[in-house]
Amino acid sequence: MLKEALFYKTLEDKRIRCLLCPKGCIIENGQRGDCRVRLNRNGILYTLNYKKITSLALDPIEKKPLYHFLPGSKILSIGTFGCNFFCPFCQNWEISQALESDVPTKTLSIEDLAIYAGEYGSCGVAYTYNEPSIWYEFIKDSAPLVKERSLKVVLVTNGYINPIPQKELLPYIDAMNIDLKAFSDDFYVKYTGGHLLPVLRSIEAAYNAGVHIEITNLLITGLNDSPEMIKKLIDWVHHLDPAIPLHFSRYFPAYKMTIPETPVEHVKMAYNMAQEKLHYVYMGNVWNIDANTTYCKHCGRPLIVRRGYEIISYNIESGKCKFCGEEVDGVFE
Numbered sequence: 001m002l003k004e005a006l007f008y009k010t011l012e013d014k015r016i017r018c019l020l021c022p023k024g025c026i027i028e029n030g031q032r033g034d035c036r037v038r039l040n041r042n043g044i045l046y047t048l049n050y051k052k053i054t055s056l057a058l059d060p061i062e063k064k065p066l067y068h069f070l071p072g073s074k075i076l077s078i079g080t081f082g083c084n085f086f087c088p089f090c091q092n093w094e095i096s097q098a099l100e101s102d103v104p105t106k107t108l109s110i111e112d113l114a115i116y117a118g119e120y121g122s123c124g125v126a127y128t129y130n131e132p133s134i135w136y137e138f139i140k141d142s143a144p145l146v147k148e149r150s151l152k153v154v155l156v157t158n159g160y161i162n163p164i165p166q167k168e169l170l171p172y173i174d175a176m177n178i179d180l181k182a183f184s185d186d187f188y189v190k191y192t193g194g195h196l197l198p199v200l201r202s203i204e205a206a207y208n209a210g211v212h213i214e215i216t217n218l219l220i221t222g223l224n225d226s227p228e229m230i231k232k233l234i235d236w237v238h239h240l241d242p243a244i245p246l247h248f249s250r251y252f253p254a255y256k257m258t259i260p261e262t263p264v265e266h267v268k269m270a271y272n273m274a275q276e277k278l279h280y281v282y283m284g285n286v287w288n289i290d291a292n293t294t295y296c297k298h299c300g301r302p303l304i305v306r307r308g309y310e311i312i313s314y315n316i317e318s319g320k321c322k323f324c325g326e327e328v329d330g331v332f333e
């Protein structure tokens with residue numbers, strides 16, 4: 001049985017305006033919205049991916065990436081299908097751009113999810129792999145049950161959600177990694193189908209609600225890795241809070257994008273620029289221990305040394321630097 005969606009308005013002739021994300025799709029009777037997982041049937045909007053799982057794994061939390069939220073822990077990670085963006089460089093396009101008929105799915109009840117969330121040493125649930133905001137109803141129903149078990153809820157998201165649905169969801173979210181794809185509205189329009197400002201607004205809203213946030217910026221050669229654009233992004237993060245961890249991720253060709261991989265030097269340039277203004281900067285998809293080490297913002301000593309997702313040295317005690325006693329920003333246990 002299909003589940004009725006939240007956040008929509010029925011218009012004349014059974015047309016619908018979806019109010020979940022800033023795209024605001026007008027959907028004709030019998031049609032779907034841009035995300036392909038919200039269907040207008042006779043003037044009622046249905047969600048097509050409720051309880052539908054395409055991917056499930058117990059991941060290191062560093063893989064989200066979250067480097068300042070329970071480092072070293074494992075988290076049950078689940079995804080469905082669909083996305084409100086159509087990025088030609090998507091790493092997970094097989095599920096993000098799929099219809100339900102394109103991918104095998106399993107049904108997972110919210111009660112079972114809440115139970116599995118604490119098994120095998122998992123600290124909770126991460127809604128990830130494809131865009132979780134278009135899985136809204138399932139997250140809204142399951143996240144409170146996960147929280148009731150004193151477990152954590154994580155979103156890995158593009159941040160493209162309207163203020164009212166986001167506000168209703170945020171009390172159940174502990175941490176988010178938000179993809180800030182470029183500090184350019186032109187880039188967003190051309191490569192994602194969205195806009196920059198709503199993403200900035202939703203990052204600010206999550207931050208102001210007290211959710212632990214980290215930001216990822218995938219650097220694609222020639223598209224979003226100019227020093228000017230990187231500087232704007234760094235300045236914006238700095239203005240919000242210099243303690244927000246920023247992950248520059250190195251692009252590799254995927255899906256429809258054939259531009260060669262981003263040179264390591266470009267990622268390193270962004271890393272160096274950000275280190276001058278922000279406390280915690282990382283390089284993803286760069287196989288270098290320094291790129292993934294957390295340094296104390298006060299004494300500069302290494303707090304967490306990582307090899308890939310594995311922690312090989314940990315120097316935080318009670319949330320403080322073991323060497324100088326400075327508080328480390330994030331959530332540590």
Ligand code: SF4
Nearest residue numbers: 018021024025033035
């Ligand atoms: S959630 Fe989907 S249907 Fe609704 S506005 Fe966004 S893209 Fe359109």
